[in-house]
Amino acid sequence: MKIGGRDYVPLDDVADFYGLGKVQREGNDAIMELGARSLKGSANSVEFYINRLKFNLSYPIAEQGGRLWLSRMDLTKVLEPVLRPSKIKGAERIDTIVLDAGHGGYDKGAPSSYGFEKDYSLDVCQRARMLLMQAGYKVAMTRSSDVFVPLYDRVRFANQYPNALFISIHFNSGGAGTGLETYTLAPRGVPSMMADGPRISDLDPCPGHVNDAENIALATATHAAMVMRSRMPDRGIKRARFVVIRDITIPGVLIEGGFLSNDSDARLIATPAYRQQLAASVVQAVQNYRRAVGTQIGEVAARQEGPRVETNSPMLRATPSKTDPQTPTVITPTAPGN
Ligand SMILES: [Zn+2]
Numbered sequence: 001m002k003i004g005g006r007d008y009v010p011l012d013d014v015a016d017f018y019g020l021g022k023v024q025r026e027g028n029d030a031i032m033e034l035g036a037r038s039l040k041g042s043a044n045s046v047e048f049y050i051n052r053l054k055f056n057l058s059y060p061i062a063e064q065g066g067r068l069w070l071s072r073m074d075l076t077k078v079l080e081p082v083l084r085p086s087k088i089k090g091a092e093r094i095d096t097i098v099l100d101a102g103h104g105g106y107d108k109g110a111p112s113s114y115g116f117e118k119d120y121s122l123d124v125c126q127r128a129r130m131l132l133m134q135a136g137y138k139v140a141m142t143r144s145s146d147v148f149v150p151l152y153d154r155v156r157f158a159n160q161y162p163n164a165l166f167i168s169i170h171f172n173s174g175g176a177g178t179g180l181e182t183y184t185l186a187p188r189g190v191p192s193m194m195a196d197g198p199r200i201s202d203l204d205p206c207p208g209h210v211n212d213a214e215n216i217a218l219a220t221a222t223h224a225a226m227v228m229r230s231r232m233p234d235r236g237i238k239r240a241r242f243v244v245i246r247d248i249t250i251p252g253v254l255i256e257g258g259f260l261s262n263d264s265d266a267r268l269i270a271t272p273a274y275r276q277q278l279a280a281s282v283v284q285a286v287q288n289y290r291r292a293v294g295t296q297i298g299e300v301a302a303r304q305e306g307p308r309v310e311t312n313s314p315m316l317r318a319t320p321s322k323t324d325p326q327t328p329t330v331i332t333p334t335a336p337g338n
Contacts (some may be wrong), residue, residue: 001064001069003062003064003069004062006059006071006072006073007071007072007073008062008069008070008071008072009069009070009071009072009075010067010068010069010070011023011030011032011041011061011067011068011069011070012067012068014032014039014070014075014079015032015039018037018039018079018083019034020032020033020034020037020038020039021033021034023068025068028042028043028044028045029041029042030042030043030061030068036051037051037083038050038051038052039079041057041061041068041070042061043061043062043063043068044060044061044062044063045060045061046058046059046060046061047236048061048074048078050078050079050082050083050220053220053223053224053227053234053237054234054235054236054237055078055082055236055237056193056236056237056238056239057070057071057074057078058071058073058074058077058078058186058187058190058191058239059071059073059074073187073189073190077187077190077212077213077216078216080213081212081213081214081216081217082216082217082220085217085220085292085293086292086293087213088213088214088217088293089293090214090293093163094163094164094165094286094289094290095137095138095163095164096137096138096139096140096161096163096164096165097128097132097137097138097139097140097164097165097167097282097286098139098140098141098142098157098158098161098164098165098166098167098250099125099128099129099132099139099140099141099142099167099169099282100125100141100142100143100154100158100166100167100168100169100244100254101118101121101122101124101125101141101142101143101169102117102118102121102168102169102170102171102254103116103117103118103121103170104118104122104143104145104146104147104148104149105118105146105147105148105149106148107148109121109170109171110171110172110173110260110261111260112260112261112263112266112269112270113263113266114266114267114269114270115270117170117171117173117260118146119146120171120257120260120269120270120275121169121170121171122143122144122145122146123272123275124169124257124275124278124279124282125141125144125169125279126144127275127276127278127279128167128169128278128279128282128283129141130279131279131280131282131283132282132283132286135283135286135287137286140157140158140161140164142154142157142158151243151244152243152247154244155243155244155247155248158244158248158250158252159247159248159249159250161250162250164250165218165250165251165252165286165289166244166245166248166250166251166252166253167222167252167253167255167282167285167286168242168244168245168252168253168254168255169254169255169257169278169282170254170255170256170257171256171257171258171259171260171269172256172257172258172259172260172261173259173260173261174259174261175261175262176259176261176262177235177259177261177262178232178233178258178259178262178264178265179232179233179234179235179258179259179265180223180226180227180230180232180233180234180235180255180256180257180258181235181236181237181238181255181256182219182222182223182226182236182237182238182253182254182255182256183219183237183238183239183240183242183245183253183254183255183256184215184216184218184219184237184238184239184240184245184252184253184254185206185208185209185211185212185215185239185240185241185245185246185252186202186239186240186241187209187212187239188202188203188204188205188206188209189202189203190202190239191239192239192240192241193238193239193240194240194241194242206241206246206247207246207247207248207249208245208246208247208248208249208252210249211249211250211251211252214251214293215245215251215252215253216237217251217289217292217293218251218252218253218285218289219237219253220237220292221285221286221288221289221292222253222255222281222282222285222288222289223236223237223255224285224288225281225282225284225285225288226255226257226278226281226285228281228284229277229278229280229281229284230274230277230278230281232258232265232268240254242254251289253285255278257269257278258274
């Protein structure tokens with residue numbers, strides 16, 4: 001059905017398709033769940049939870065004729081790759097992680113009373129580099145010292161590695177805001193959440209669009225890893241067209257690991273323990289992504305023996321249901337106890 005000129009599909013049909021049963025309404029909220037898997041949305045809202053992890057849809061859930069409707073864009077660009085990442089091919093080739101420490105040199109990034117974004121982002125990348133190498137990955141860094149590197153040079157550098165993932169580390173700024181955000185490239189036609197509204201340029205093709213499915217799967221894996229390890233609020237997965245995630249030809253995300261403008265976030269970010277935790281989240285993100293995307297249906301039985309990744313995270317303790325080989329992966333946090 002067309003709503004506001006856009007294709008929408010009934011949320012009931014979506015829940016049905018993914019085996020989540022009937023949509024339960026509670027006021028404006030709609031909840032669909034089966035076992036560890038759940039979807040939650042609200043009429044007229046872009047906030048949407050998949051397995052309790054917060055996403056920001058490109059278009060709000062609509063209510064018409066007593067039913068709730070999801071835009072087809074969000075179905076194909078968010079729900080499908082997140083709920084069935086095993087349909088994405090090629091993750092088995094990933095051997096390199098490109099780490100991008102935001103800012104550097106005269107570009108100090110956001111300040112806090114304790115230090116600058118450029119130093120914190122580099123420190124997290126150096127810590128993540130050690131952990132990734134221990135886990136057997138090759139690591140390439142767009143900068144490994146306090147130097148200014150133009151955005152386009154970062155992109156050119158990253159694009160030399162065909163079998164790689166790109167993870168850019170930043171910290172936020174802006175009033176008393178608090179919490180964690182993960183950005184990935186807005187698909188063609190989807191407005192950036194950093195803009196005031198839709199723009200004509202939203203329709204321009206970008207090099208990164210070849211990885212729309214990989215990008216949202218990597219964002220999910222990354223955001224889940226960060227949120228699970230931290231007590232910071234979950235501000236959700238968001239869409240943007242930052243140069244580094246727009247022009248890379250490998251899957252990529254940009255994380256904002258807290259607000260330097262918020263004193264309690266800033267104090268946390270100033271501690272090596274928190275930065276080590278973020279670095280560990282980066283490694284977990286890569287493992288989550290590869291597990292999710294690389295899973296083939298035939299491997300489900302073997303995978304039920306338990307996680308191969310060393311972790312205490314409940315999200316990886318969740319094992320797929322024997323009756324549902326179509327959805328073998330859990331890359332988002334699940335209910336406690338699962
Ligand atoms: Zn930044």
